[in-house]
Amino acid sequence: MIKTFFTGKSRKPIIGLLVAALVVGGISAQATGVLNTPSSGYLLCINSKTKVITYPGTSTCPKGSTKLTIGASGKDGKTLWNGEKDPENTLGSPGDMFINSVTKTLFGPKDLTTGWPAGVSMVGPSGPVGASGTAGANATIAITELFVCDGPDAGTVADEKCKIGMTGPGGGLIFFVDYNDQYEGLNYLEAAPTDGVFAASAATGVWATTVAACGTASNASCQSNSIYTQTGVDLTTIKGLHRGLFGGQAATNAIIAKHSGVALNLFAAGVADSYTAATFNGVSKSDYYLPTKDETELMQKNLNDIGVGGFAGDFYYWSSSEYVAGNTWSQYFYGGLQNATGKNSTNCVRPVRAF
Numbered sequence: 001m002i003k004t005f006f007t008g009k010s011r012k013p014i015i016g017l018l019v020a021a022l023v024v025g026g027i028s029a030q031a032t033g034v035l036n037t038p039s040s041g042y043l044l045c046i047n048s049k050t051k052v053i054t055y056p057g058t059s060t061c062p063k064g065s066t067k068l069t070i071g072a073s074g075k076d077g078k079t080l081w082n083g084e085k086d087p088e089n090t091l092g093s094p095g096d097m098f099i100n101s102v103t104k105t106l107f108g109p110k111d112l113t114t115g116w117p118a119g120v121s122m123v124g125p126s127g128p129v130g131a132s133g134t135a136g137a138n139a140t141i142a143i144t145e146l147f148v149c150d151g152p153d154a155g156t157v158a159d160e161k162c163k164i165g166m167t168g169p170g171g172g173l174i175f176f177v178d179y180n181d182q183y184e185g186l187n188y189l190e191a192a193p194t195d196g197v198f199a200a201s202a203a204t205g206v207w208a209t210t211v212a213a214c215g216t217a218s219n220a221s222c223q224s225n226s227i228y229t230q231t232g233v234d235l236t237t238i239k240g241l242h243r244g245l246f247g248g249q250a251a252t253n254a255i256i257a258k259h260s261g262v263a264l265n266l267f268a269a270g271v272a273d274s275y276t277a278a279t280f281n282g283v284s285k286s287d288y289y290l291p292t293k294d295e296t297e298l299m300q301k302n303l304n305d306i307g308v309g310g311f312a313g314d315f316y317y318w319s320s321s322e323y324v325a326g327n328t329w330s331q332y333f334y335g336g337l338q339n340a341t342g343k344n345s346t347n348c349v350r351p352v353r354a355f
Helices: 017-024 232-241 247-256 268-273 293-302
Strands: 002-004 042-047 067-068 081-082 095-100 104-108 175-178 188-191 212-214 314-326 327-332 338-342 353-354
Touching: 002 175, 081 104, 104 232, 175 293, 175 353, 188 293, 247 268, 247 353, 268 314, 293 338
Parallel strands: 002 081, 081 095
Antiparallel strands: 042 067, 095 104, 175 188, 188 353, 314 327, 327 338
């Protein structure tokens, strides 16, 4: 019969060494009757080709296998034991076998005089080590302006991740950070260190000139007609984009396109586009544009309201966001109000850059 010593479980796969041991121990074959019970014995199947023994837990063996029943009461009454540690000499009778279920070691048959012999491992040798896989490509991280700002005291704390109020790479102040990662490819808005200057060093100027390039036919004065030729839904969509954050560059480009041949220092978008900041940390930035209505509003709230940025007090600043044909949005920095202002009015310009 099969008996368990200590706490262990019988194992299904057993190598050919077990076959020899069982035969030597006097375990008899049984071809018929109910199997897999303590009284009738347990069926093992021997693969005729591989000599591997399996315990199917059924009354039949697969085709090509020989049946071997162990544990049934026979003439010699030999027993196969198993447990979680090696057998003690007080266990079992001569001819018994024992399997250590933890180390997968087979002991037996037990000798009448010397007791249990040294065990034999039922685990085969390790197979050869497989070939090494192909090395992966080295990852690279691009270091950009995303992590280059100076602290509130310009130039004293370099190479920090930018925050609102810090000095940006162009020497101006950061007034917006895309903390929620809403805008693909752009993360910050930086106000220029100073206002833009119009012709003859004037601090203020018009939004558009009278150049005859605007209106639906692109042949009317840009001071009293729209710079856009789109209508309906298309016009609403493009004006929406040119009013939001990071939309100022596209709006500036559209205004400048209508002023072909006109000196840039004669109109607001041209002044912003031609702005070049003084050298800061060895670099001079020139990628400025006229901010949208939303961008000028954030400059007023995040910089001017806390007393930084050097904005002109009781003045309006132009945005690049057209309101209707002859009017555009402007920002009053003294009180925070936004107005629709005639394009022939004269206001200040504070260029901004995005990165």
